[in-house]
Amino acid sequence: GESVGLHLPTLSVQEGDNSIINCAYSNSASDYFIWYKQESGKGPQFIIDIRSNMDKRQGQRVTVLLNKTVKHLSLQIAATQPGDSAVYFCAENIYTGRRALTFGSGTRLQVQP
């Protein structure tokens, strides 16, 4: 398939380790955040979301942390597997009379067997 994110920052981890992917968002008025996973040749896949009235949310093997003070978002993946290898994007949603989803630049996660 076609590669996505050829020039993105890369995080390389060993299989079984925990991964932490970071994202700095731009607008302090953003009230909703989403993490997406994009595998080569596919569209972005929803992983987990969090609203601004929360600072932590857990899913299956994934946790999202939100620090509004420094406008920082992180995605933690427990026991990383080869199938987790992909490009990960954070997105922020600002409602300004209409909905707008702004994507971060992305991070490539490479899982070494």
Add this chain to the structure above:
Amino acid sequence: SAVISQKPSRDICQRGTSLTIQCQVDSQVTMMFWYRQQPGQSLTLIATANQGSEATYESGFVIDKFPISRPNLTFSTLTVSNMSPEDSSIYLCSVEDLVLRADTQYFGPGTRLTVL
């Protein structure tokens, strides 16, 4: 979540021609969006496709270059007009179902366009 399909999945086009990309959803959805993802880049919103009215375009995108249709609650098209090599990108549609999960967008598989 809704199942989203796009046609074509990829195409190679000549400079100066136009291509219409279709996005089909298996259920009625409130909002549909079109994004562009240039090689090695993140996603950029082109426009919001509104059912029964004109699309709402983001800064830097115009209707003459990217006309959009939204004839019903399950279908939308994006046309890339008078193409140049700079239009080579992945074009993605997404949907938001306000009843199912407000604010969350789910994406189709994308259309990979190469302009020669």
